[in-house]
Amino acid sequence: MPFLPFLLFLLFLLFLLFLLFLLFLLFSFLAFLAFLAFLAFLAFLAFLAFLAFLAFLAFLVFLAFLVVTFYFYSCFLDIGQILSLNTF
Numbered sequence: 001m002p003f004l005p006f007l008l009f010l011l012f013l014l015f016l017l018f019l020l021f022l023l024f025l026l027f028s029f030l031a032f033l034a035f036l037a038f039l040a041f042l043a044f045l046a047f048l049a050f051l052a053f054l055a056f057l058a059f060l061v062f063l064a065f066l067v068v069t070f071y072f073y074s075c076f077l078d079i080g081q082i083l084s085l086n087t088f
């Protein structure tokens with residue numbers, strides 16, 4: 001069988017091709033994991049943006065509370081008397 005070394009060489013090349021395919025699968029899986037990590041990072045950033053939006057809404061509610069409080073405060077008391085601390 002003079003062509004047996006050639007067939008063995010082709011089998012070896014096929015094995016190398018299979019190893020290359022396995023390497024491709026490994027790196028594809030790693031790329032998929034990196035993509036999932038990137039999506040998780042984007043979700044975390046979206047969560048932080050949502051928390052910042054909630055903090056901004058809380059700040060607006062606090063400002064509205066201050067405005068309403070001082071408006072009613074100035075309705076019942078003279079603001080000049082409050083600022084000068086003159087109680088007479």
